Amino acid sequence: MTLTSLTLSSNHHHLLPFSSVRHCRRHHQLRTSDTTLFAPPQHWNNNNNSSSLSFVKQTITKDTSHNNVRFLCSPPPLLAVPVSLSQRVSRFVVPRGVPVDDLFYNGGATVAVLGGAYALVSAFDALTHRNILNQGLSRKLVHIMSGLLFLASWPIFSNSTEARYFAAFVPFVNLLRLLVNGLSLASDEGLIKSVTREGDPKELLRGPLYYVLMLMLCALVFWRESPIGVVSLAMMCGGDGVADILGRRFGSMKIPYNQKKSWAGSISMLVFGFLVSIGMLYYYSVAGLMQLNWESTVSRVAVVSLVATIVESLPVTKVVDDNISVPLATMAVASFTFSH
Numbered sequence: 405m406t407l408t409s410l411t412l413s414s415n416h417h418h419l420l421p422f423s424s425v426r427h428c429r430r431h432h433q434l435r436t437s438d439t440t441l442f443a444p445p446q447h448w449n450n451n452n453n454s455s456s457l458s459f460v461k462q463t464i465t466k467d468t469s470h471n472n473v474r475f476l477c478s479p480p481p482l483l484a485v486p487v488s489l490s491q492r493v494s495r496f497v498v499p500r501g502v503p504v505d506d507l508f509y510n511g512g513a514t515v516a517v518l519g520g521a522y523a524l525v526s527a528f529d530a531l532t533h534r535n536i537l538n539q540g541l542s543r544k545l546v547h548i549m550s551g552l553l554f555l556a557s558w559p560i561f562s563n564s565t566e567a568r569y570f571a572a573f574v575p576f577v578n579l580l581r582l583l584v585n586g587l588s589l590a591s592d593e594g595l596i597k598s599v600t601r602e603g604d605p606k607e608l609l610r611g612p613l614y615y616v617l618m619l620m621l622c623a624l625v626f627w628r629e630s631p632i633g634v635v636s637l638a639m640m641c642g643g644d645g646v647a648d649i650l651g652r653r654f655g656s657m658k659i660p661y662n663q664k665k666s667w668a669g670s671i672s673m674l675v676f677g678f679l680v681s682i683g684m685l686y687y688y689s690v691a692g693l694m695q696l697n698w699e700s701t702v703s704r705v706a707v708v709s710l711v712a713t714i715v716e717s718l719p720v721t722k723v724v725d726d727n728i729s730v731p732l733a734t735m736a737v738a739s740f741t742f743s744h
């Protein structure tokens with residue numbers, strides 16, 4: 405059946421991109437009450453009120469025997485046409501249950517990202533084992549790359565509201581890995597060597613544990629709908645990680661109120677935290693997951709980066725780990741700045 409025009413009732417739930425028809429080969433069967441429609445991007449509207457949409461051309465096969473509407477589903481967001489954040493969030497709301505394909509799709513994405521996490525740690529274990537990298541540098545590079553690659557993987561998950569739980573499962577598995585090895589219930593030498601300073605398994609229960617907890621928190625609370633989680637992880641991974649590497653290397657001039665931190669380290673945190681945050685937000689913008697006013701976003705990220713850098717420079721590491729103070733401070737300041 406080819407539709408040329410259609411009046412949408414107010415109970416229609418979501419619009420999927422007409423352009424996705426070309427990309428998607430999967431079929432979902434939905435109950436009659438769910439009316440999911442494809443519409444060309446220029447017709448996407450945020451509010452699900454009655455409105456008349458003229459469709460260019462689309463094909464929906466209608467299974468009259470069950471009075472169900474069989475339609476093509478939307479692809480993963482990277483293949484979809486960029487849409488506004490509110491359209492993206494509102495257009496794929498499955499009112500009841502989750503299509504089986506979505507479970508399989510997000511389950512596959514989870515397995516792939518889990519594999520990436522294991523491969524990353526194994527790679528740095530091999531580099532440390534071969535004395536290509538020292539343990540300290542290996543730890544910091546794992547610190548920088550794990551979180552940023554995790555952030556970079558979020559767009560491969562689907563648009564369903566459950567996708568964030570699939571993504572958060574990855575740091576959760578690594579949390580269990582850190583607990584089991586940190587409590588010496590198991591001994592993954594590769595993990596211990598590439599993630600600890602001196603090879604003491606108990607170290608896994610501090611910095612690395614807090615780190616994966618922050619990854620879970622940002623995935624569950626902020627996900628792709630808000631720049632806050634993205635900036636918080638960019639500051640923790642890109643900012644704090646580089647501050648350590650460059651601060652140890654060039655940090656001869658110490659900060660007056662904290663002799664363990666240096667101007668070089670803090671300036672590195674500010675610059676790289678800012679650049680990595682903007683870079684990640686741009687990546688999400690290109691992926692069609694965020695539409696940002698860049699003039700205000702750049703200034704907001706600059707303010708957030710400065711505050712996070714000041715927090716990181718404070719002599720409070722013995723009280724609260726940087727992997728907690730930096731992301732939480734970033735979340736607090738970003739929540740304020742991005743809402744005004």
Ligand SMILES: Nc1ccn([C@@H]2O[C@H](COP(=O)(O)OP(=O)(O)OP(=O)(O)O)[C@@H](O)[C@H]2O)c(=O)n1
Pocket residue numbers: 543601611644647648649650651652655664665666667668669670671673716717721726727
């Ligand atoms: N603003 C900063 C931050 C770090 N450093 C250097 O990097 C080292 C480690 O920094 P820190 O962030 O405290 O590392 P930790 O978080 O304690 O180490 P890890 O992440 O490995 O637990 C510091 O001793 C210092 O030599 C610095 O000079 N200036």
Ligand SMILES: C/C(=C\CO)CCC[C@H](C)CCC[C@H](C)CCCC(C)C
Pocket residue numbers: 517518520521524525543544546547549550551553554557574575578598599600611612615616619727
């Ligand atoms: C050394 C670390 C923190 C101390 O400051 C980082 C610990 C990293 C974890 C052991 C592994 C975390 C993996 C991520 C949850 C997922 C990465 C996926 C990506 C595709 C590689």
